[in-house]
Amino acid sequence: MIIDLSGKTALVTGSTAGIGFAIALGLAKAGAATVLNGRDEGRTDAAVAKLKGLAPQSDVRGVAGDVGTAEGCDAIVAALPAVDILVNNAGIFGPQDFFETPDAEWERFFAVNVMSGVRLSRAYLPGMREKGWGRVLFLSSESGLNIPADMIHYGVTKTADLALSRGLAKRMARTGVTVNAILPGPTLSDGVAEMLAGEVAKSGQPLETVAADFVKAHRSTSIIQRAATVEEVANLCVYVASPQASATTGAALRVDGGVVDTIA
Incomplete structure (x- = not known):
């Protein structure tokens, strides 16, 4: 299979390192004009330079902005009014006992892990619908199904991402726009x-x-x-963002190494 994303513009949030960077690299190598995102310009610029070094022929740029805030999302959309592919990758995690997790931490996790995808999807989906083509991916987690006892707040946000992606897929029915969730494991x-x-x-x-x-x-x-390696997760994301994945929407696609013990 040859995936060609030439002529498409992709935004990957939280992509200065890790899974997000690997997804951005994969999309860039497939021909997409790829926009990296980080909270500050220094890290974003460094990631752009690194990606260009790994994929010299690619069209890559960066847009700094904290997607955990409404202001940060607004700044990103102002700098990049339209995209064909949106990868809601930005997220935070960390173990903390339920009884020691204050409201402020719940709200911080929800703002970054859920509201970033809400705001950016709300901004970009209408343009995709008008074009008759688009791809939105949410990076959920196997923890959204297998809620970890030591990271309940994190698991709850990843379950919310599953609900959000499924609902948006239904909202975009018959438009040529697909919305899916990717569930990495460790x-x-x-x-x-x-x-x-x-x-x-x-x-x-x-x-x-x-x-x-x-x-x-x-x-x-x-x-x-x-x-798993970050590349193994990115490979699935690049496929789901491609024209070849046109019949895949509203799905929770696991790349969890089989952690979730179910055949469904």
Whole structure:
């Protein structure tokens, strides 16, 4: 299969590193004019330079803005009034006991993980509908189905992303616009590497080994028994953003290594 996204413009939020950067790189290599996004200009510019180094022929630029705020989303839309592909990737996570998680933390997680997608989808979907073509992806998580006891606030936001993507897919019915959710499992992103840094230093083991041990201990239903790479997640996203995925909409597409123990 040859995926050609020439002539399409893609925005990937939270794409200065990790899964978001890998998705942006994949889209750029497929020919899309790709827009990276980070909270500050310095990190965004550095990510643009890195991506151009990896894909020299690509059309890449950056738009800085904090998608966790209405003002940040407005600034992004002002700088980039229309896109063909929107990847709502920006998100935050971290373990915290339910009884020690204050309202402010719930609100922060909801603002970044859910409202960013609400605001940007509301801004860009009408233009896609007018063109008769568009792709919106929400990066949910297997934690949206398998709510982790130590990250209930995070799991709730990822379940909300599933509901949002399904509802928007129905709202965009018969327009040529598809909306889908991607559900990664444990993935060797920069955030996970940071979370496991203490154990890596303590054990002296490679990150991949420590991550595999984490998966076996905390996601024991995993079939692959390791963390996925960011590229493995990005590959699915690039396909879902392509013309070839025109019959896939309203779906919750898992790239979780089999962590969710169901065949449906």
